[in-house]
Amino acid sequence: MESSTKVTLFEDIFEITALNPDGFKFDRVNRLQATGTTFECDLLLDIHCEIYHLQETDKFTLVLASTLHLDGSPADHFSYVPAQCQTTDVQPTLADNYEYVMHGRVFDMKYQKDGTVVIAFSYGGLLMRLTGDQRHLSSIRPDQRLYLLLKKD
Numbered sequence: 001m002e003s004s005t006k007v008t009l010f011e012d013i014f015e016i017t018a019l020n021p022d023g024f025k026f027d028r029v030n031r032l033q034a035t036g037t038t039f040e041c042d043l044l045l046d047i048h049c050e051i052y053h054l055q056e057t058d059k060f061t062l063v064l065a066s067t068l069h070l071d072g073s074p075a076d077h078f079s080y081v082p083a084q085c086q087t088t089d090v091q092p093t094l095a096d097n098y099e100y101v102m103h104g105r106v107f108d109m110k111y112q113k114d115g116t117v118v119i120a121f122s123y124g125g126l127l128m129r130l131t132g133d134q135r136h137l138s139s140i141r142p143d144q145r146l147y148l149l150l151k152k153d
Contacts, residue, residue, distance in 0.1 A: 007072050007094065009139040009146065010064040010130075012036040013153055014043055016056050029126065030054070041132030048126065052100040052150065059153040061098075064146050068093040068101075075147075098149035102126065106144045123148060 014034035021033045021044075030049040035042060043062070047054065054060060067075040070092060095101045104123035111117050117137050121128040128148065130137065140146070 006139065007065050007067055007070070008063055009066055010137060011061065012038050012041060013059055013061050014041075015059045016054060019054075019056050034060075036132070039132055039136040041130055041136065043131075044127075044129040046123075046126035046128065047100065047150075054152070061151050061153055063094075063098070063149040064140065065094055065149060066144075066146055068095050068147055070094060075145075094147070094149065098151045100150040102148045104128075104146065104148065106140060106142055106146070109140075109142050121146075121148070 014036050016032050016034045018033040020031050022031070024031070028048055028050045029046050032043070032045045032047060032054060034045070037059070045062075067073065069075060102123040104121050104126075106119060107122050108120040109117060111134065115134050116131060117134045118129065118131045119137060119140055121130070
């Protein structure tokens with residue numbers, strides 16, 4: 001991966017249409033069902049609700065990024081030290097602009113005949129499914145490691 005690699009793979013504003021739509025509720029986890037306002041992608045996302053609280057009808061920006069480095073240099077994908085914990089050479093990161101960040105991996109991609117792709121992600125057991133037009137999700141690859149960043153709008 002070169003340093004000129006595109007950092008942001010996908011970005012949209014989503015509006016939550018339902019919390020825990022299947023009726024299942026887990027300790028400290030909410031499943032959000034949301035729809036993208038620009039690309040009209042459908043999203044199912046598990047979040048740790050004691051760390052980050054969202055409610056039905058809230059809007060939030062979701063970004064999928066290949067690295068947190070603003071210059072696009074590759075992430076090592078094994079460690080992240082928040083700026084406030086670093087003692088020397090503090091460098092700003094993409095995470096500084098967001099309220100909730102997770103690191104995970106694409107574990108399944110299904111292409112449908114109508115030009116839609118369904119992408120499944122895992123963030124250490126918290127799952128995400130993003131469904132949308134292949135044209136808008138073409139930067140995401142199978143087995144890719146990436147960061148999910150959220151902030152309320």
